[in-house]
Structure formats: structure tokens, C-alpha cells
Amino acid sequence: MHHVAAALDRLSELAASPTVSTLAAAFDAAGHELALVGGPVRDAFLGRSTNDLDFTTDATPDEILAIVKPIAEAHWDIGRQFGTIGAKIARETVEITTYRADTYDGASRKPDVVFGDTIEGDLVRRDFTVNALALRLPKLELVDPSGGVDDLLAGVLRTPSAPEVSFGDDPLRMMRAARFAAQLGFSVAEPAVAAMTELAGAIERISAERVRDELTKLLSTASPVRGIRLLVDSGIADRVLPELPALRLERDEHHRHKDVYEHSLTVLEQAIDYEVARGRLDSPDLVVRLAALLHDIGKPRTRRFEPGGAVTFHHHDAVGAKLARKRLRALRFDNDTVDAVARLIELHLRFFGYTDASWSDSAVRRYVRDAGPADQLERLHILSRADVTTRNRRKADMLSFAYDDLEQRIAELAEQEELAAVRPELDGQQIMAILGVPPGPVVGEAYRFLLDVRLDEGPIGEDAARERLLEWWAARGA
Incomplete structure (x- = not known):
């Protein structure tokens, strides 16, 4: 388990950074829980560098704002209805989200946001077990309610709840499975693949913009092919990019x-x-x-x-x-x-x-x-x-x-x-002066003729271009 020890070392280093320690102290002083969650915790186990600092807390969005205002260089509440507050602290951008227990109504494209009261409840409703890891601050306690560490070490993507429930809640998670498979080089657990195949049609409930963003993230990974194969084999590509499976x-x-x-x-x-x-x-x-x-x-x-x-x-x-x-x-x-x-x-x-x-x-x-x-x-x-x-x-x-x-x-x-x-040697003004014509379609025609001369013969000089233009004009008149 040296992996785990090394990961905990990396996480304690991260926790000691100015941004994380400042936040942890402020929430602790206000009597609220705070944990680093998802990507940064996962990446510490994979030995990858992390860019996003995501936190979760029992504090409501208003309470989060009250805590971060005095310590932030800037803050914004653009994700407030989903419980997310953004801030810039010690020159780093962070997102802090109230514990969620959200429920999807299975028909609309948007989740109904319900705030939860425990971190375990929040983690179990996330997309994959490897993203359902958190580090409680400031005490540095790892929270892993669904066996995410084991799955990380095994290189497997599993959903914390039954895959048909998880994908039914948010069908975009099926495309996220393909993206993470490519990004992390992981395999997707058999029950999740079966659920993707069975529920492929549900992706049609997702807006084109969200599908596009997920496709963009997949194609932006270092080796996207593993994820693309999964989308094609499961039948999801038939719904979002049908021209691709049609190539078979x-x-x-x-x-x-x-x-x-x-x-x-x-x-x-x-x-x-x-x-x-x-x-x-x-x-x-x-x-x-x-x-x-x-x-x-x-x-x-x-x-x-x-x-x-x-x-x-x-x-x-x-x-x-x-x-x-x-x-x-x-x-x-x-x-x-x-x-x-x-x-x-x-x-x-x-x-x-x-x-x-x-x-x-x-x-x-x-x-x-x-x-x-x-x-x-x-x-x-x-x-x-x-x-x-x-x-x-x-x-x-x-x-x-x-x-x-x-x-x-x-x-x-x-x-x-x-x-x-590459431009002709005479411009529109010169063409009109040489031919004695007003602005009109004929100037464009002459311009295109001179451009062809330029492309075919390279630069010939203004005098030669003038001669060629007059020859063309005489021939056109004839």
C-alpha cells in the first residue's frame, strides 16, 4: 500500500499550501466542516498534478460567502443555485460547494438541487467511486465511502450507486465514463458498460451543449481512442455522432x-x-x-x-x-x-x-x-x-x-x-483607373483574373500586370 502512503504525503503537502490552509482555518474557526474533494484527491493517488481545487462543506452558500469574503482576493456566486461559490485565495481559484443530496426527476435535463447534511451522502451521489474521495480538513482524514481507493489501484471505473440508477439520474455520466477511461487509462466495470448499452438512448435527454463539452474533453485527452471505442460499442455514438459508427x-x-x-x-x-x-x-x-x-x-x-x-x-x-x-x-x-x-x-x-x-x-x-x-x-x-x-x-x-x-x-x-x-499587383482602385470603369462586378472579375496570373506566375511587376489587364479587357470586350 505504498501508493496510499505516497498519496497521503502528497495530500498533506497540498493541505499545507497557502490556499488550502487559509481556507481550512477559516471554515474551522466558523465551526463548519470542509473537505478537499474529487479530482485533486484522485490525482494525488495517481501521482498526477492537479489544477482544480474543489471543496465541499456543510455550510450553505450564504455561509460560504460570509466565510470567504474576508480572506478572498475575489469571489463569485455564479453557481449559487447549485450550491457552488467560487473564490480566488492566495492567487489560486477554488470552488466550494454545499453537500448535495440532489435528485433528478428522470425526465428534465436539470437536477433538482437538494442540499445534504453529510459528506458521505454527498460522495455517494457522485459519478464514479474514484471521484467520490474526500480529504477532511484540517484533520487530514480520508473519506472513501464506496471503495474508490481500491478502484483507483485496480484502474477501474465504477459508479458508487447501481449504474442504471446513476446513469438514469444523469445520462451524461455515460459519456464521462468514456472520457475518464481515456484520460486515466482505466477500464469501465462490466455492469457500467452493460448499463451504458441498455440506456444509450437516454443520452438524447441531454442538451447538445453538454454533449459537445463532454466530446471536446474526450478528444482533448492524450489518447482518446479507448473512450471513442466505448461510445461506439455501447451505441451512444449512434445518438451523438452517428457518422462515426457508420464508418464500420x-x-x-x-x-x-x-x-x-x-x-x-x-x-x-x-x-x-x-x-x-x-x-x-x-x-x-x-x-x-x-x-x-x-x-x-x-x-x-x-x-x-x-x-x-x-x-x-x-x-x-x-x-x-x-x-x-x-x-x-x-x-x-x-x-x-x-x-x-x-x-x-x-x-x-x-x-x-x-x-x-x-x-x-x-x-x-x-x-x-x-x-x-x-x-x-x-x-x-x-x-x-x-x-x-x-x-x-x-x-x-x-x-x-x-x-x-x-x-x-x-x-x-x-x-x-x-x-x-498573395494579392494581385494592382488593387481595385488601380483597376478602375486603368480601365476607366466605376465600382461594380467587373472590378471583381478583373481582380480575380490578376490573382490567377499572380498564382500561376508569381510576381511579375506592376507594369506587366497593367499590360496583362488591358489585354484581358480587350479580349473580354471582343
Whole structure:
């Protein structure tokens, strides 16, 4: 049990920190119970660093406020109706919640908050036993009413109450099971998996925003695939992200093609590896991860069996981009995320077309222009590289070298000309002056013509651009 001893050492260090000791003394002086609860206690047993300091107490929200006001640099009561008060103490943000004994009415999306009077009652209604641990302050007594320490040491996620009751109370806990399985590398206890499968439909009671947040947290873990498999296998993904389980295309012996679902999970894992290794984006990058997971969702709709046993998926990039846009909007992702993911899916095949022939400078410029801003180009680099999952070493190396070459070309062209700001050499005002035309659609047409010249030939100088514009104008008039 050296794990437990080490964890208690870590917890007593945490309890001695200025924030925790200040709070503990204030609650003790006011005659109220206070305990550190959930994540920080769990993480002390796992040897992980903790970011959130969550506390629970028998004090009511008003009493909590009265205790923290004199010692806090700031406080807020945004979660007051759920019994939660936030505060900044000794430069750290904390949340303090009154013991809960809440009941869900089984139909609405919101819990009815009922305050409880014991810490044990509060802990038993939490999502998993490993999160139902508390450390009483200031006396440093571990409270573990449901065997959470044993489950932590065994690496198992169990619900403190019967899983069908727990998941029935708040169906989002089923998605939290998948997220914690990925985040902690734990397995989910068999009865909980059975309950997830049986109650999968209940996830439809949860608002799209809460589902989105949970999906985001899962995808932001270091290795989300374990959790994604659980959502797909239990049938929950059929309700929240049906395009994903739809990738499990049946195959027969005549039509051999890669399992698109397994391929997509591999692409996600490889994309995360590239994202971390290249270090050019803030990691975790949700756009990269969503695009990697969903890049082939257009395949089921576009699959055709050709004579001779070949399978084609023509235009699955465009179809997939449209499907992704629709699904991410339904999940209430913000417009920037939706646009960025859809654009990557739309462009994810572009590179493979270019490996067949050598690229012209014009093709390289278009690739950069179509990708968009620098972070989107970096994401496209990551997705294109991650999309190579062939077991054929020679083919994989060839594609990887081809992409190295492309990135080299982009860098060289960018040095020669500011590639990020590809603009024609004449602006709208100059076009109107040269052609003697007022503002109108024709100016846009001329601008696009000059932009194509710029992309195809690089900088040619203002005088040459003027000549080309007049030639175009004469031809257009004719």
C-alpha cells in the first residue's frame, strides 16, 4: 500500500499550501466542516498534478460567502443555485460547494438541487467511486465511502450507486465514463458498460451543449481512442455522432478495402502524435482532432462497387465536409471550429492527387491559398501526413518524403514572396483607373483574373500586370 502512503504525503503537502490552509482555518474557526474533494484527491493517488481545487462543506452558500469574503482576493456566486461559490485565495481559484443530496426527476435535463447534511451522502451521489474521495480538513482524514481507493489501484471505473440508477439520474455520466477511461487509462466495470448499452438512448435527454463539452474533453485527452471505442460499442455514438459508427462498413471477400472506422481511429492517433511532435499549434488542437476523426465520413454515402472488385469513394471529401458541417452545427460547435474542420475535410485528398505528378509552383501557391491562414495550413500538413496508414513501408516512406518535399517547396516560395499575403499587383482602385470603369462586378472579375496570373506566375511587376489587364479587357470586350 505504498501508493496510499505516497498519496497521503502528497495530500498533506497540498493541505499545507497557502490556499488550502487559509481556507481550512477559516471554515474551522466558523465551526463548519470542509473537505478537499474529487479530482485533486484522485490525482494525488495517481501521482498526477492537479489544477482544480474543489471543496465541499456543510455550510450553505450564504455561509460560504460570509466565510470567504474576508480572506478572498475575489469571489463569485455564479453557481449559487447549485450550491457552488467560487473564490480566488492566495492567487489560486477554488470552488466550494454545499453537500448535495440532489435528485433528478428522470425526465428534465436539470437536477433538482437538494442540499445534504453529510459528506458521505454527498460522495455517494457522485459519478464514479474514484471521484467520490474526500480529504477532511484540517484533520487530514480520508473519506472513501464506496471503495474508490481500491478502484483507483485496480484502474477501474465504477459508479458508487447501481449504474442504471446513476446513469438514469444523469445520462451524461455515460459519456464521462468514456472520457475518464481515456484520460486515466482505466477500464469501465462490466455492469457500467452493460448499463451504458441498455440506456444509450437516454443520452438524447441531454442538451447538445453538454454533449459537445463532454466530446471536446474526450478528444482533448492524450489518447482518446479507448473512450471513442466505448461510445461506439455501447451505441451512444449512434445518438451523438452517428457518422462515426457508420464508418464500420461491411466487407465481403470480393470487395477488399480498409476498414474505414479502424483507419479513422489510427489517423486520429497519428494526428495527435504529429500535433505534439511538431509543436506549432496550441495542443490539444480540437480542430485537428475532429478533422482526423471525421475526415472519411463521406465514404459510406459515396461507396460504389466497380466491375472487377474495385471500390471507389468519389467526392467523399466534399460530401464528408458537408456532413461534418451539419453534425458539428447540431452539436453547437462555434462557427470558426465548424468552418475550419469542414475545410480540412474538403482538402484532405488534395495532397494525394499531387503526388502523382510533380507540382508546379502555381499548384503549391494554390494549396497554400486554399488552406487559408498559417494555423490551418499547419493542420492540413498534420492531417495529410496522419492520413497515411498503409502497412506497406515503402509506400508510406514515399508519401512521407513527398510531403517533406512539399513543405520544403512552400518554405522556399514563402521566402521568395510573402506567400501568406498573395494579392494581385494592382488593387481595385488601380483597376478602375486603368480601365476607366466605376465600382461594380467587373472590378471583381478583373481582380480575380490578376490573382490567377499572380498564382500561376508569381510576381511579375506592376507594369506587366497593367499590360496583362488591358489585354484581358480587350479580349473580354471582343
